[in-house]
Structures are given as structure tokens and as C-alpha cells.
Amino acid sequence: MTTSDTPSEPRTLRIAILGCGFIGTAVLSGILKASDTSNNTSTNNLKFSLSAPSQTSVDRLHHQFTSQRYRDHIDVITADNATAARDADVVIFAFQPHQLAQVFSDTMLVEILRPKLVISLLAGVSCREILDKLSPEKVKDESKAKSTAPLPRVTRAIPSIGAQINESATLLAGDTDLSAADHDLVTWLFGLVGATHEVPERLINAVxxxxxxxxxxxxxxxxxxxxxxxxxxxxxxxxxxxxxxxxxxxxxxxxxxxxxxxxxxxxxxxxxxxxxxxxxxxxxxxxxxxxxxxxxxxxxxxxxxxx
Ligand SMILES: NC(=O)c1ccc[n+]([C@@H]2O[C@H](COP(=O)([O-])OP(=O)(O)OC[C@H]3O[C@@H](n4cnc5c(N)ncnc54)[C@H](OP(=O)(O)O)[C@@H]3O)[C@@H](O)[C@H]2O)c1
Missing domain, CATH: 1.10.3730.10 (ProC C-terminal domain-like)
Known part of the structure; x- marks a missing residue:
């Protein structure tokens, strides 16, 4: 599926969560709960791949999410970000801000991420910083602006701890360059875990x-x-x-x-x-x-x- 499809269509949407720690787990739990109870059949076709570098976290994620109840929704649990992101339509960054440089030092991962919709949960890291890392030559070299390669699509979402009980107050960056379809997809996805509030990106840290x-x-x-x-x-x-x-x-x-x-x-x-x-x-x-x-x-x- 491409992210231009409407989320309500019953198709498979593949989502990778890179750095599935505290908040990644809370968001995933909330989404899975919503897909368990929602009448919206589209939520039944979400497939997740999760990454976390330590064996302890990989074991925790297996323990938490591969029960009978959620088995159909979890494709991959891995220590490798590129493996998790490879087949995803949407990639959620849920590692810590100071881990960004290390994550982007994986050049294969950067190539994999370029055509994807990236949703960053990282506090204090702007869309611009991530766009720069994904397409430095496009940003810095105007002559390449007409390249036929797809432009990276990056936005920010800041969920709250209530995500795990579908009571999040999620902040969404409201002034990004996303297409209407991507915007609707992000709003729908985080709407599964609670309320969403769009704020201009310059205010997202304050809120x-x-x-x-x-x-x-x-x-x-x-x-x-x-x-x-x-x-x-x-x-x-x-x-x-x-x-x-x-x-x-x-x-x-x-x-x-x-x-x-x-x-x-x-x-x-x-x-x-x-x-x-x-x-x-x-x-x-x-x-x-x-x-x-x-x-x-x-x-x-x-x-x-x-x-
Ligand atoms: N906590 C909140 O309430 C909250 C709310 C909104 C946004 N956020 C944002 O969400 C992000 C995560 O916060 P958190 O509280 O969930 O932190 P956390 O529990 O420490 O989770 C971070 C995860 O990143 C993983 N990680 C470490 N190095 C990595 C790498 N190189 N590549 C991929 N994953 C890596 C860690 O795996 P290991 O365990 O295996 O080391 C861990 O699973 C932060 O950027 C924060 O600003 C947090």
C-alpha cells in the first residue's frame, strides 16, 4: 500500500517503530487495543516491525507483543533498524534524541528511509534536522532540486503517556509539507491512541x-x-x-x-x-x-x- 491510499480502506499498512522503548511501546499498545475494539476494519490490517538494539528489549517486545492476541499484527522484532524499516510504508522514530546521529550513521537505513513517511516522536528535534539528514544534497544543492527521486516526507508527533490507554494528548506538527493523504494518515493513526492537537512546529516544544x-x-x-x-x-x-x-x-x-x-x-x-x-x-x-x-x-x- 502507498500512504496515498485512504486509511479507511481495508488494506495492509506496514509501520516500523525504530527504538521501541517506553513511548514506542505505549503507542503500539494503544494502537493494538484500538484495532482490537474498533469497528473500523482498516485498523485490523496494520502490520508492525519493531526495533531496539539490546537483547533485553527485543526479548521484552517478544514477550509483550507476540501473544496470540497480537501475533497477526507483529511482523518483525529485531535489533536492526534497517531490517525493521525495509518493508514499511511508515517509519516512526521512537528512540532518544541523542541517538539520532548513531541511527543515521547507518547509510543503508538512510537509503531505506528516503521514500518513506517518517513520523518523529523525538522531543526537541525539528523536521528540518531530519530532512537534512535524509536528503542533504537536495537541501544544500539547489541544482539538484529537479531530481526525480521522491522527496522525503517527515513530520512530528509527540504522544503522551496516556497513549497506552488510548488517552494520549498527542501533539502533531501542523505546518509541515506533507500531502493531504499523509496528513490524514498521521492524524488517523494517532487518533487511535487518543486526542490529537495540531500546533505549529515552532510551538511544539512549548506545548x-x-x-x-x-x-x-x-x-x-x-x-x-x-x-x-x-x-x-x-x-x-x-x-x-x-x-x-x-x-x-x-x-x-x-x-x-x-x-x-x-x-x-x-x-x-x-x-x-x-x-x-x-x-x-x-x-x-x-x-x-x-x-x-x-x-x-x-x-x-x-x-x-x-x-
Ligand atoms: N517518554 C515520553 O513520555 C515521551 C513522550 C513523547 C515523546 N517522547 C520521545 O520519544 C523518544 C523515546 O522516549 P522513551 O521515553 O520511549 O525512551 P526509551 O524508553 O529510552 O526508549 C528509547 C528506545 O530507543 C532504543 N535505542 C537505543 N539506541 C537505539 C538506536 N541506535 N537505534 C534504535 N533504537 C535505539 C532503546 O533500545 P534499548 O532499550 O535496546 O537500548 C529504547 O528501546 C524520545 O525521543 C522522546 O523525546 C517521549
């Missing part, structure tokens, strides 16, 4: 920092809330179950939908006179939590932009 800071803050907040409950005599499992469910419901209510509320509406609804919530809110303000949070986000944005 990634918002996503990262939100996860970091949720961990710190839940941890502190649970400790606060435990010190007051509540058992840790009960405190944990209540805190995580409340976080989930507050987020769902704020996200909107029919029963959605604004931030102000939620605050007002919870803050009845002499109520517990207004007391908790005012105590939080005494600890400069609000400025602490926005400072943390600002720092994370600066860090991401400097990557």
Missing part, C-alpha cells in the same frame, strides 16, 4: 512542556494529597483511589462535553460557604502553589525550547 509539566504536577499533587490523607489516618490505598478518581473526574468535567464546566464554574460550584473545598483552596494559596506551578511550566517550556 510538549505543558504536557510534561501537567504529568509531573499530577504526580506531585497526588503524592502530596495521599500523604496528607495518610497522616490524618486514612489508609494509603483509599486515599490513592479517591485522589486519582477525583483528578480524573475534575479533568473530564473541565474538558467539556455536555456537562462541561469552566474553571470558574467548577471553583464556584465546589466552594460553598464554610465548605471544605474553599478552605483547602485558600490554604493552597498560602503555599504559593499557583505561582509555583506556573513557574514550573515556564521553566519546562524554556528547557524544552533549549533542547
Amino acid at each position: 510538549t512542556a505543558i504536557s510534561a509539566a501537567t504529568h509531573a504536577l499530577a504526580v506531585v499533587a497526588v503524592d502530596a494529597i495521599v500523604d496528607g490523607g495518610v497522616v490524618s489516618g486514612v489508609s494509603r490505598p483509599v486515599a490513592m483511589a479517591v485522589a486519582t478518581q477525583c483528578l480524573r473526574s475534575a479533568s473530564t468535567v473541565l474538558k467539556g462535553g455536555e456537562s462541561g464546566m469552566t474553571l470558574e464554574g467548577l471553583k464556584e460550584a465546589m466552594s460553598i460557604p464554610r465548605g471544605i473545598t474553599i478552605n483547602a483552596l485558600l490554604e493552597l494559596e498560602r503555599g504559593s502553589v499557583r505561582s509555583g506551578i506556573s513557574d514550573a511550566v515556564r521553566y519546562a517550556v524554556g528547557y524544552a525550547e533549549g533542547m
